[in-house]
Amino acid sequence: MSTFLFCIGGTGLRVMKSLTMLLASGYKACNEKGEDEDIIPVLIDPHKSLDEFTNCKKTLDKYCEIRSLITMGTVPGDNFFHTRLVSLDNLGLNDDGNPNFDYDLRLDCSFGEFIRKSKLPTDSASQDLINLLYSESNINRSLAVGFKGSPNVGCVVLNNFEGQNWFQQFTAKFGQGDKVFIVASVFGGTGASGFPLLVKKIRSCGNTYLQNASIGAIAVMPYFELTPPKKEDPNNDINSSCFITKTKAALSYYDKELKVDSLYYIADDKQQKPYINDEESQQNGTHFIEFMSATSVLHFIKNTPANQNKKPADRKTEYYSICIDKNAEVLNWDNIGMAHQEIIYSLLNYYTFTVVNDLAKGEKDFPLRQTSGFNDTFYNSGFFQLLDEFNKDFYKWLKELSNNDRAFAPFRLSENRILNDFPLQGHEFSNTKNCLWTKIPYGLSYYLHEMILLEKKYKKRNMDNVYEQYTEMMYEAIDNINKFIK
Amino acid sequence: MYDSLLELFIGKWSDFINSFSPDEMEMEAAKKVQVLFENQYLVIGTVMFLLVALTWAFYYIWLNNLPGLFYKKKYWLMAGFFCSILTGIITFIIIKFQVNINIPFGRYLFGIVIINCVYSIIAYFFFSILFNGFTNAKTTPFKLF
Numbered sequence: 001m002s003t004f005l006f007c008i009g010g011t012g013l014r015v016m017k018s019l020t021m022l023l024a025s026g027y028k029a030c031n032e033k034g035e036d037e038d039i040i041p042v043l044i045d046p047h048k049s050l051d052e053f054t055n056c057k058k059t060l061d062k063y064c065e066i067r068s069l070i071t072m073g074t075v076p077g078d079n080f081f082h083t084r085l086v087s088l089d090n091l092g093l094n095d096d097g098n099p100n101f102d103y104d105l106r107l108d109c110s111f112g113e114f115i116r117k118s119k120l121p122t123d124s125a126s127q128d129l130i131n132l133l134y135s136e137s138n139i140n141r142s143l144a145v146g147f148k149g150s151p152n153v154g155c156v157v158l159n160n161f162e163g164q165n166w167f168q169q170f171t172a173k174f175g176q177g178d179k180v181f182i183v184a185s186v187f188g189g190t191g192a193s194g195f196p197l198l199v200k201k202i203r204s205c206g207n208t209y210l211q212n213a214s215i216g217a218i219a220v221m222p223y224f225e226l227t228p229p230k231k232e233d234p235n236n237d238i239n240s241s242c243f244i245t246k247t248k249a250a251l252s253y254y255d256k257e258l259k260v261d262s263l264y265y266i267a268d269d270k271q272q273k274p275y276i277n278d279e280e281s282q283q284n285g286t287h288f289i290e291f292m293s294a295t296s297v298l299h300f301i302k303n304t305p306a307n308q309n310k311k312p313a314d315r316k317t318e319y320y321s322i323c324i325d326k327n328a329e330v331l332n333w334d335n336i337g338m339a340h341q342e343i344i345y346s347l348l349n350y351y352t353f354t355v356v357n358d359l360a361k362g363e364k365d366f367p368l369r370q371t372s373g374f375n376d377t378f379y380n381s382g383f384f385q386l387l388d389e390f391n392k393d394f395y396k397w398l399k400e401l402s403n404n405d406r407a408f409a410p411f412r413l414s415e416n417r418i419l420n421d422f423p424l425q426g427h428e429f430s431n432t433k434n435c436l437w438t439k440i441p442y443g444l445s446y447y448l449h450e451m452i453l454l455e456k457k458y459k460k461r462n463m464d465n466v467y468e469q470y471t472e473m474m475y476e477a478i479d480n481i482n483k484f485i486k
Numbered sequence: 487m488y489d490s491l492l493e494l495f496i497g498k499w500s501d502f503i504n505s506f507s508p509d510e511m512e513m514e515a516a517k518k519v520q521v522l523f524e525n526q527y528l529v530i531g532t533v534m535f536l537l538v539a540l541t542w543a544f545y546y547i548w549l550n551n552l553p554g555l556f557y558k559k560k561y562w563l564m565a566g567f568f569c570s571i572l573t574g575i576i577t578f579i580i581i582k583f584q585v586n587i588n589i590p591f592g593r594y595l596f597g598i599v600i601i602n603c604v605y606s607i608i609a610y611f612f613f614s615i616l617f618n619g620f621t622n623a624k625t626t627p628f629k630l631f
Contacts, residue, residue: 365558433552440554449553 001031001177002038002091003301004170006198009045009146009190011220011290012183013056016041018286019294020059020085021397024066024390025350026475027343029083029301036075037301038084040091042166043101044194046157047146055393060085060101062390068096069383070468078479079472080350088169103166107143111153114143147189149242151250154193162201174210177306181297182217182260186250187243191220196258203259203312214308215260216300221247221267223289225274259312262304264296264320270329270406285400288331288408292322295343332410332425333485344410345486348424349478351398351411354391356447356474358417366448372455373466383467419443424485431484450477488527488601496597506589515589522585523594529584530577534602537576538609541569546618566610573606574599 007016019039023029029037041060045053067081073094076082087099107114117139120126130139138153147154161167174180182198184191195217202210222243254263268289275284299320308315325337333344360366361379369375378384395413402409411423422429422442429442440446451473463469493499499520506512545565549556577599585591 363555365555367557433554435549435552435554440552445553445555448555452557 001035001179001306002040002086002175003029003179003181003297004040004042004174005297006042006044006180006182006184006194007056008182008184008194008198009188009192010047010050010052011185011188011191011293013043013045013050013052014286014290015183015218015220015293015297016043017052017056017059017397018291019297020056020063021350021394022291022294022298022343022346023083023085024063024081024394025346026078026080026082027298027346029298031301032303032305036083038086038091039297039301040086040088041101042088042103042170044103044158044161044198045146045190046107046143047190049144050146057101059390059393060087061099062386062393064090064096064099066383066386066390069386070465070471071096072465072468074465074468076468077472079468079475080353081471088166088173091169091173103164107157110140110142111157112139114157147193149187149189149246151189151193151246154189155197158190158194158197161197162205167201171205171207171210174207174213176209178209179214179216179301179304179306180210181300182215183220183293183297184217185220186254187220187222187247192246192250195219196254199258199260212308212312214262214304214306215312216262216264216296216304217260218264218266218293218296219251219254220289220293221265223266223268223287224284227274259315260317261308261312261315262300262318262320264293264300264322266293266296266322268406270327273405285404286397287404288401288406291401291408292340295340296320296322328406330407330409332408334426336408336410341486344424345482347398348411348485349475349482350394351413351423352419352447352478352482353474354394355414355417355419355423356444356478357387357391359419359444360448363444363448368448368451368455372458372469374470378466378470427485429484431481446481447474447477450480487605488531488598489524491601492523492594492597495601496593502591502594512589515587516591519585519587519589519591519594522587523581523598526580526584530580530598530602531605533576533580534573534606535609537569537573538606538613541565541572541610542613542617546614562614566607569610570603570606574603577602 005016005019007013023039029039031037043053043056047053063081063085064087067076067084070076070079070081071084084096085099086096087101088103089100090096090098111134112118115130117127117130120130133152138150141150141153143153143157147157180202182195184195186192186195199215199217202213202215205211225243266289268287304318323337324331324335324340326335328335333341336344360374361384363369366374398411398413401407402411402413410425412421412425414423420441420443429446431446432439432442434440454473454476458469458473461469463472489499503513503516503520506516545556545562549561549565555561578595581595581598585595
C-alpha cells in the first residue's frame with residue numbers, strides 16, 4: 001500500500017524535507033491496519049532554481065540511497081530509515097537506488113507568453129478579460145521563479161498537468177488501497193492554486209481507484225511574515241500583509257468546491273522577526289510549522305482508511321487542526337504536548353545516533369570492530385559518506401528549527417559532537433550505573449555497551465548485510481538506553 | 487617453582503645459612519627460615535591463584551558488564567597491575583607473620599614478594615586468554631577464543 005504525497009510549492013517542499021528527517025529517525029508510516037505504508041513523494045514547483053527545491057530533492061535522494069543500502073530490497077525491521085520513500089519512476093521496482101524526484105515543471109517564459117496574450121487581437125473581449133483579471137506585473141513576470149504569491153496565475157499554468165509525464169505515471173500506477181495526500185500553503189501562489197486543481201484532476205481522471213481514492217490534505221495557513229517589499233524592486237510584489245486575505249479567499253473557495261476526506265489546518269502567529277522578503281532565494285530556516293505539517297501526513301496514513309464505502313461526493317470531510325500544549329516561544333519535550341512526544345522521542349534517538357555513530361568511529365578498542373566487522377574499512381565505505389552527509393543535513397535542520405521563531409528546541413545540540421549530557425533539553429539521564437564508589441557518567445559508553453550486549457542476538461540472525469546489522473543494533477541500543485524518558 | 491627462582495635471583499639457601507656461621511644458633515634459625523619459607527609456598531601460590539581468579543572475575547564478569555568503556559586495554563592492564571600489587575602485599579603479610587624468626591631475611595622476603603607478583607601477572611594473562619570466551623565480555627586483549 002502506498003500514499004502518494006504531493007508537495008506543492010515552497011511550503012510543500014519544506015514539509016517534505018521535514019517528513020524525510022522524521023522518517024529517517026525511524027518513525028513509521030503505518031496505515032490503519034498497522035501495516036507499513038510506502039510514501040511516493042511528488043514535488044510540484046516550477047521554481048526549480050530555488051535552493052529549497054534542490055535541498056529537498058538531495059535529501060530525498062540521500063534517504064533513498066541510504067535506505068536501499070540498509071534494506072537491499074528486503075523488508076526492514078525496527079530501524080532508522082524504516083519507511084520506504086520511493087519515486088514514481090521506481091514504484092513497482094525492487095530497487096530504490098537512483099531515484100528521480102525531479103519532474104521538469106520549469107517554464108522559461110512570462111505568463112503573458114504562456115497564455116499567448118500577444119496572439120489575441122487587440123481590443124478583443126479576451127484581451128479585456130485578461131487585463132481585468134491580471135495586473136501588468138502578473139502578465140510580464142517570468143514563470144521560472146514560480147507564481148510569486150499569485151494563485152490566479154498558478155491556477156492557469158498548473159491547469160495542464162494531465163499531459164505531464166508525472167501525472168500520467170501517477171494515474172497509471174495508482175492502485176487499490178493507495179491514498180493521496182496533498183501538502184500546500186494556502187496563502188501563496190503555487191500551493192494555493194495547485195491544491196484544488198490537483199483534487200479536481202484526480203476526481204475526474206480515468207483510473208477508478210484514483211477517482212474514489214481517500215484524499216487528505218493539509219492547508220498550511222500563514223505562519224511567517226515577510227519584510228515589506230522594497231520600492232526599488234518593482235517585481236517583488238509578495239506582501240505578507242495580504243496573507244490573511246488570501247487565506248480567507250482560498251478557504252472559502254475550498255469550503256464550497258473542494259471535497260477531500262481529511263483536511264488538516266495549521267497556522268502560527270508567533271513570529272516576532274519577519275523573514276527577509278527575497279523570492280529568488282527564500283533562504284529561511286526550517287520552521288516548526290513545517291515540521292508539524294509533516295506529522296499530519298503520518299496521521300492521515302494511520303487514521304484515514306484507504307477503502308471508502310461511499311462515493312467521494314457523498315463522503316464527509318474530517319477536519320483536523322494541529323495543536324500544542326502551551327503557547328510557548330520555545331517548544332520542547334515538556335510543553336509541546338504528549339501527542340507529539342513520541343515524535344520527539346524518535347528524533348532524540350536519531351540525533352543520539354548521529355553523535356554515537358561519529359564517536360564510535362574513533363573508538364579503536366571497541367570490540368565489535370573485530371567481532372562484527374565494524375572496522376575502519378566499514379566506516380570508510382560509501383555508505384558512511386552518504387550517512388554523514390545526511391546527518392549533517394539533519395543537524396542543520398534541527399539547528400534551524402531551534403533558531404527559528406517560534407523555536408522548536410527540545411535537544412541540547414552539540415556542535416563538537418560530544419555526548420556528555422543527555423541530549424533532551426531539561427532532562428538528565430537517570431539510569432546511571434555505579435562502579436565501585438563512583439557513578440559511571442552518561443555518555444557514549446552506555447550505547448556501545450548496549451551494542452556489546454546485543455551482539456549475540458544479532459549474530460544468531462546471521463545477517464548478510466552489515467549496514468543493516470549496524471543500524472539496527474544502533475537503533476535498538478539507543479532505544480534501550482533512551483527509553484527511560486518515555 | 488618459588489625455591490629455584492629465589493635461589494636463582496636472591497642466592498642459594500646454603501649460602502644464606504652459611505652466611506651466619508660460625509654462630510650455630512643463627513645458622514639453625516636460618517635453616518628454620520628456609521623451612522618456614524618452603525612451608526608457605528603452597529599457601530602463597532594458592533593465594534596468588536585465588537587473587538588472579540578474583541581479578542579475572544572482577545574484570546571480565548563484573549566490570550565488563552558495566553558501561554564505561556571498560557573493554558579498553560588500559561582497564562585490563564590496570565586490573566592486572568592491581569592484582570599483582572595485591573598479591574605482593576598479601577604475600578608480604580603471610581611471610582611476615584608466618585616466618586617469625588629474629589634474623590635478617592629481608593632479601594628473601596623481597597624476592598618471594600616480587601616472584602609472586604610476577605607469577606600473578608603471568609597467571610592473569612593466561613586466565614585472560616583461556617577463559618574470556620566463556621563470559622559475556624567482549625574485551626579484545628589477547629583473546630584466544
